[in-house]
Amino acid sequence: MAETVLERFLADEAATARLGEDLAMALRAGDAIALKGDLGAGKSTLARALIRALADDAGLEVPSPTFTLVQSYETRIPVHHFDLYRLSSPDELDELGLDDALAQGAALIEWPDRAGDQLPANALQVELIEQGAGRSARISGQGAAFERAARSLAMRDFLASAGWGEASRRHFVGDASARSYEIASLPGGAPRVLMNSPRLVLGPPVRDGKPYAVIAHTAQSVAAFVAIDRALLAAGVSVPLIHAQDLDQGFLLLEHLGSEGF
Known part of the structure; x- marks a missing residue:
């Protein structure tokens, strides 16, 4: 099955945070989001907004898991935030407990390329790319997780058409x-x-x-x-x-x- 790609222009950090909320509303247990982008592309802004939306807590402390490698949150759907930048081998994912995380909740994975072929085949791919004063978001995937994400983005478009x-x-x-x-x-x-x-x-x-x-x-x-x-x-x-x-x-x-x- 061929992947489908959706693109969104994000003019500022607020727009990046709204995309995080849109993805949070579509998330289900067992879903994995592979979050790609260079340093400063907005990955942390998106991840923080997604986790806070799941927790329904705009002030929730969401530290970067750069050194801990994974941070877990008991939100409406348990979410596990992975940062694989310091991973030396894809085999280390077993030690981090990615399979267990997906069995009990959802996973948000930064630097997913470090996972090699260990990522779930149906992972939703989200790539942030600098574009002018803002950034472009490319969302791709297949199956139920992508369809839910696409519908959530359509709901955002509906809100925009209503002035919301x-x-x-x-x-x-x-x-x-x-x-x-x-x-x-x-x-x-x-x-x-x-x-x-x-x-x-x-x-x-x-x-x-x-x-x-x-x-x-x-x-x-x-x-x-x-x-x-x-x-x-x-x-x-x-x-x-x-x-x-x-x-x-x-x-x-x-x-x-x-x-x-x-």
């Missing part, structure tokens, strides 16, 4: 369907809910030995959510306002009604 391109993103909740939700925030403004509702491909009612919610089979796109929301609003029922929508891709930017349980 500089918003921070944090995981919110999921439900019994294929949908997921994030909190998008801009300084000084009320946060909003970002809904990710990929078009459902119908399959068996039992997946991995577990029942798959019937409602997930009946609502194949986000259009049904929008229609019901508008009907309830017209009837005088209090529902989240839809600030922006992309029905084709299944993205909605919604009013945030709070996190209190009832």
Whole structure:
């Protein structure tokens, strides 16, 4: 299977940090991100933002693992930050515990070329290259990890089209369907809910030995959510306002009604 490549221009450190957040929102246990770039290309900025987004802690101390070789974080998905610059042989990866790290969480790997052929075949490749006053990011790969990353970047484009391109993103909740939700925030403004509702491909009612919610089979796109929301609003029922929508891709930017349980 041929690799697909996505490119993004990152004008400054803030844009590099947002890419780190976008990748964090797509990350799952078992994923590996190979982070390439020369010294000063922005690898540390991206890695720090990714880990802080997973921890939901903007002030989390994220030291460089240059001397420790690996730093581990108990975040929403355990993430292990490897720096292979001082590796003398790819065989040393076994001692660092890369396989164990991927069995329990995700791995972010700087200087991945030092790993030789020891990297997972499906590792997401992220290369930062200086370009003018900013830098270019090349994201490549194949399989589920790349598809999730590509969709997360499309969600950033959707936010930009709604005037929220500089918003921070944090995981919110999921439900019994294929949908997921994030909190998008801009300084000084009320946060909003970002809904990710990929078009459902119908399959068996039992997946991995577990029942798959019937409602997930009946609502194949986000259009049904929008229609019901508008009907309830017209009837005088209090529902989240839809600030922006992309029905084709299944993205909605919604009013945030709070996190209190009832």
